[in-house]
Amino acid sequence: MRSAVRFPLELPVAVHAHRERFEATTKDISAGGVLFTMDSVVDVGSVIEFSISMPAQIIGAEQDILVKCVGRVVRCSPDGDKCAVAAVIDEYKFAR
Secondary structure, three states, X not given: OXXXXXXXXXXXXXXXXXXXXXXXXEEEEOOOEEEEEEOOOOOOOOEEEEEEEEOHHHHOOOOOEXXXXXXXXXXXXXXXXXXXXXXEEEEEEEOO
16 A cells, blocks of 8 residues: 555656666656656665656746655566666755
8 A cells, every 4th residue: 555645747867876877757756756767777675866857837836846865776677668667765855
C-alpha cells in the first residue's frame, strides 16, 4: 500500500549515480519517491542524487522551483528500450 499520492508528471531530471551524470524523464512523483526512465541501469540500493525543475504552473508558484534530492534506488526494470528506475527520496531541498 502506497503512503503518498503519485502525480503523473513527465519532467526532465538530471541523475547522478556512480560518479556519472545521466539524463532521465520522470513518469510520476510523490512526496516520498519518484519513478523515472533513463538509458542506463542503476543497481538497486544505489544512492543517487537528482534534480527536478518543478514548473511554476504545476505547483502554483511565481517561478519554477529546482528541487535537489538524495535517494536510494528500490527498483530498476526494463521499460521498452529504457530502464524504469524507482527511488525513494531520503532528503530534498529547494534550490530556488
